[in-house]
Amino acid sequence: MSSVTTTATPKARLSSEERRAQIVLAALSVFGAKGYVGTTTDDVARAAEVSQPYVVRLFGSKENLFLAAIEEALARMLAAFDTALEAPLDAGEDERLEHRIGRSYIDLLQVRGLHQTLSHAFLLGAHPVIGPRARDGYARVWQYLREHGFTPERAHAFLAEGMMLNTVIGLRLADDNDTDPRIAELFTACFPTEKAAVLRLAPRVDEPW
Numbered sequence: 001m002s003s004v005t006t007t008a009t010p011k012a013r014l015s016s017e018e019r020r021a022q023i024v025l026a027a028l029s030v031f032g033a034k035g036y037v038g039t040t041t042d043d044v045a046r047a048a049e050v051s052q053p054y055v056v057r058l059f060g061s062k063e064n065l066f067l068a069a070i071e072e073a074l075a076r077m078l079a080a081f082d083t084a085l086e087a088p089l090d091a092g093e094d095e096r097l098e099h100r101i102g103r104s105y106i107d108l109l110q111v112r113g114l115h116q117t118l119s120h121a122f123l124l125g126a127h128p129v130i131g132p133r134a135r136d137g138y139a140r141v142w143q144y145l146r147e148h149g150f151t152p153e154r155a156h157a158f159l160a161e162g163m164m165l166n167t168v169i170g171l172r173l174a175d176d177n178d179t180d181p182r183i184a185e186l187f188t189a190c191f192p193t194e195k196a197a198v199l200r201l202a203p204r205v206d207e208p209w
Contacts, residue, residue, distance in 0.1 A: 020058055023048045025111075027069040029209035032113025035120045036066050036130070047209075067133055070121045073114045074137045078144055080104040085148060097149055098158055099193075105162060106194050109169065109201035112209045119166045164190055165198070174202035 014022065026048035030039050041062050045052040059065040084104035085097070108114050121134040145155040168174075168190065176183040177199055191198050203209065 016058070019050065019054075023050060023055055023058065023065075024068050024072045027065050028073060028111065028117050029113035031066060031069050031120060032116030033203075033209045036062075036124060039066075041065065063129055066121075066130060069117050070130075070133060070137060073111075073118050073121075074140065076111060076114060077105070077108060077118075077141070080108055081144065081148075098154065101145075102158065102161065103194065103197075105165065106191075106197055106201070109198070109203075112203065115166045115169050119163075119170055161190070168198070169202055172203060172205045174199050175205045 023044065027039075027044045030043050030047050034043065039062070041055045041059075042052045044065065045055045048055070055065065059068060081101045081104055084100045087100075118137070121130060122138060124134055125131045127134075141159070142155060145158060146152070150158065168187070173183050173186070177187055178184070187195050187198065
């Protein structure tokens with residue numbers, strides 16, 4: 001009688017760069033939900049399923065980790081804008097710049113915490129290190145819009161709508177769409193063609209991030 005021994009295939013080890021990317025993605029979700037002050041490196045370590053000393057070894061401090069999260073959010077956002085502008089239009093699709101880039105901004109709700117992390121960063125203007133980086137990031141978005149055909153007036157309107165989306169997400173208003181007619185009207189007014197997508201992707205009150 002012979003016995004057969006089976007061995008589970010070991011998981012591939014992540015490189016330090018892959019692990020770093022994993023931690024930054026986790027940081028986006030946690031910073032987005034809890035803010036810079038309310039988040040600890042231990043919170044991020046638990047979300048990334050790594051040890052807290054490992055997070056500190058890679059980033060040095062919570063401040064550096066938050067800066068990395070801001071840069072990741074901005075890079076992902078501008079890359080999404082590029083993709084939206086370069087993609088061929090489907091038949092009947094709205095070709096306006098605002099619509100194409102705006103849809104990509106909504107699709108980024110799939111990256112948990114991205115919008116909220118940027119909102120938190122934009123409230124830290126007085127911070128000696130984060131403030132300058134946040135201001136530069138906001139200016140980079142403005143510059144991007146201007147360089148891609150937006151007039152100052154259109155860029156202003158687009159950024160205003162983006163901040164409205166960030167507010168809706170941060171408040172987790174999607175939970176109240178079916179029970180509060182004021183919120184339902186707000187969603188319809190702010191996202192007349194994208195309401196279903198926003199409601200589907202928006203985080204809910206009972207979700208940690």
